[in-house]
Amino acid sequence: MKMRYTAPTGQKDLLSIKEFSELSGIEQSTLRYWDDIGLFRPARRHEGNSYRFYSPDQVISVNFIKVLSSLNIPLKVISSICENRSPETILRLMEQQETSLDSELRRLHEAYSTIHILRGLIKQGMDVADPKHISVETLEHMPIALGPAAESWKDRQFYQSFRQYCKQTKGNRVNINTPIGGCFASMESFLAEPSAPARFFLADPAGGDTRAAGKYLVGYARGYYGDMGDTPRRMADFAAEHRLTPDGPVYVLYLLDEISVKEPSEYLAQVCVGVK
Secondary structure: OOOOOOOOOOOOOOEEHHHHHHHHOOOHHHHHHHHHOOOOOOOEEOOOOOOEEEOOOHHHHHHHHHHHHHOOOOHHHHHHHOOOOOHHHHHHHHHHHHHHHHHHHHHHHHHHHHHHHHHHHHHHHHOOOOOOOOEEEEEOOEEEEEEEEOOOOOOOOHHHHHHHHHHHHHHHOOOOOOOEEEEEOOHHHHHHOOOOOOEEEEOOOOOOEEEOOEEEEEEEEEOOOOOOOOHHHHHHHHHHHOOOOEEEEEEEEEEEOOOOOOOHHHOEEEEEEEEO
């Protein structure tokens, strides 16, 4: 037989926790927790069985907690100002929370951008059937964050110089978690020192720079950062054989790196240069 919970004698207008939950839209478990921590008490507890009963007008009081809680304001903070709130204290709280949410939104936007870019590049890398294949392709424009000219390469390797670039750009709101690339001024400089890009870049959509859309000579290199193998020479031979003139910067972008591949020897870089 199902028991019916009734309000204490003389206070028929009081609501059970189930009724108050339905009226306020707040889960019963949440109401119990708020009571346990002293944040929001029921109007009365039954002396015999400790059932909680609420006054209908408590909906107004609980709305304060409900609104602030929905704004991700900690319950401890809500409790501290609950009894002595004023327009001034709430305004200060809103300003503080707005600043906090601004930071969180930037973090979430960067995380979303990183996921979106990695998904695209990893899929592109997986679709490369023959890393030795050279072709001419029409590529779409790609937003990037292009760094300053690299420092001297003497006694320094590709990754060491890249980490230096990351340190330089860390305070410029550049998303350093996006895939890395190297930029060479020309095909001639790429052929001369294929492991020493003049500048680094990140595939950051908010970077402010762009690899322009157009027709590109495209090749691939498998191996650790800066290890281009015979890709530069094969690309140059292909261009000569097909009477193509490399035009503009050479971009080296890693489609598969330590994020998706365990062995450095299996990293996969895409190399492209505009052609006439």
